[in-house]
Amino acid sequence: MNPFDSPIDRSGSDSIKWGKYAGRDILPLWVADMDFAAPPAVIAAITQRLAHPVLGYGQPPASVADAVIDHLERHYDWRIEAEWIVWLPGLVTGLNVACRAVDGAVQTATPVYPPFLSAPRFSGRELQRIELDFDDRHWSLDPARLAAATTRDSGLYLLCHPHNPVGRCWSRRELDTIAEHAEKNDLIVCADEIHCGLILDEDKRHIPFATLSPAIARRTITLMAPSKTFNIPGLGCAFAVISEPALRRRFLRAMDGIVPHVNVLGFAACEAAYRDCDDWHAGLLGTLRRNRAAVDAAVNAEKCLKMAPVEATYLAWLDVSELGLADPAAHFESHGLGLSDGRDFGAPGWLRLNFGCPQATLDEALRRLHRACAAA
Numbered sequence: 001m002n003p004f005d006s007p008i009d010r011s012g013s014d015s016i017k018w019g020k021y022a023g024r025d026i027l028p029l030w031v032a033d034m035d036f037a038a039p040p041a042v043i044a045a046i047t048q049r050l051a052h053p054v055l056g057y058g059q060p061p062a063s064v065a066d067a068v069i070d071h072l073e074r075h076y077d078w079r080i081e082a083e084w085i086v087w088l089p090g091l092v093t094g095l096n097v098a099c100r101a102v103d104g105a106v107q108t109a110t111p112v113y114p115p116f117l118s119a120p121r122f123s124g125r126e127l128q129r130i131e132l133d134f135d136d137r138h139w140s141l142d143p144a145r146l147a148a149a150t151t152r153d154s155g156l157y158l159l160c161h162p163h164n165p166v167g168r169c170w171s172r173r174e175l176d177t178i179a180e181h182a183e184k185n186d187l188i189v190c191a192d193e194i195h196c197g198l199i200l201d202e203d204k205r206h207i208p209f210a211t212l213s214p215a216i217a218r219r220t221i222t223l224m225a226p227s228k229t230f231n232i233p234g235l236g237c238a239f240a241v242i243s244e245p246a247l248r249r250r251f252l253r254a255m256d257g258i259v260p261h262v263n264v265l266g267f268a269a270c271e272a273a274y275r276d277c278d279d280w281h282a283g284l285l286g287t288l289r290r291n292r293a294a295v296d297a298a299v300n301a302e303k304c305l306k307m308a309p310v311e312a313t314y315l316a317w318l319d320v321s322e323l324g325l326a327d328p329a330a331h332f333e334s335h336g337l338g339l340s341d342g343r344d345f346g347a348p349g350w351l352r353l354n355f356g357c358p359q360a361t362l363d364e365a366l367r368r369l370h371r372a373c374a375a376a
């Protein structure tokens with residue numbers, strides 16, 4: 001049996017995902033963590049760390065930076081230096097720090113992961129939205145819209161790469177368009193690449209934005225973490241890579257007094273995830289590809305639903321607007337399926353389905369999806 005298909009009961013645990021519907025027969029396929037056990041090598045590393053009973057403030061051991069550096073070179077052909085790494089307790093923290101560190105209005109392409117919309121507001125920055133185009137099968141970024149959204153005040157572009165929720169793995173040509181836009185308008189780019197280890201299309205690969213050219217690297221803050229790929233977001237260990245010293249100093253200054261240390265178990269997990277989990281990762285991608293095919297087939301069998309193929313992430317972004325529901329998320333919940341509400345992403349009439357779960361859970365979820373559509 002595929003080890004990713006072993007059911008693990010998370011009800012009654014400390015899980016946000018499962019706690020939301022505690023005591024109700026609603027399958028939670030919303031927030032972005034997977035119902036899979038962490039890799040055995042990660043559990044072993046945490047257990048080994050706990051053999052030392054003192055859990056004081058941590059500092060990143062050199063070996064964790066080495067694991068990051070080696071991982072980025074092996075997977076993305078990206079050579080970075082240890083001093084470019086700024087450790088963070090999470091990427092949302094990084095998005096908010098970037099908005100504080102860089103002056104001016106903040107641009108982002110929508111629909112998008114909600115903190116991209118709230119971080120500018122929290123920092124008193126204007127938000128300049130660029131609507132992505134959808135032609136029923138494909139999401140794309142229109143360069144004319146980039147130009148139209150830009151003002152003299154534009155200062156920062158928040159790039160979601162791969163893009164949550166639309167599942168795009170942006171191509172080199174598309175990234176070049178954003179890079180030209182950033183250079184022409186002198187923008188800093190904060191590239192959230194948290195899903196970069198989850199490219200499902202075998203003919204695509206993740207290209208870190210900062211690798212486009214040395215000039216682009218100088219205006220880029222890259223945010224990454226092992227949290228999505230290795231399913232350890234509860235351990236709160238992430239990092240920024242900022243090669244340009246002055247930009248790095250600005251980022252560090254904006255963190256002052258509000259960003260806590262990364263916890264010591266997070267460092268242990270991060271190192272093991274990047275160093276020792278290639279086989280686990282290959283098994284995960286195979287499982288997610290199978291699940292993606294099941295979701296694709298189920299959605300395409302419903303006349304009133306639409307979705308683009310998911311190139312990356314374990315998130316399917318569903319257009320349910322043709323069902324004509326006033327509150328789609330509530331309707332699906334009433335049929336036993338808890339999905340993320342598109343309104344939070346700037347897209348009413350859409351729902352996001354997390355397919356990072358064992359086959360039996362997904363099969364039941366897709367049966368409920370069908371029943372909910374039939375009842376609409």
Ligand SMILES: Cc1ncc(COP(=O)(O)O)c(C=O)c1O
Nearest residue numbers: 032090091092093113164192194
């Ligand atoms: C694009 C993106 N960025 C950031 C996060 C969350 O990052 P963190 O938990 O490290 O704050 C998510 C979680 O789903 C995400 O999809």
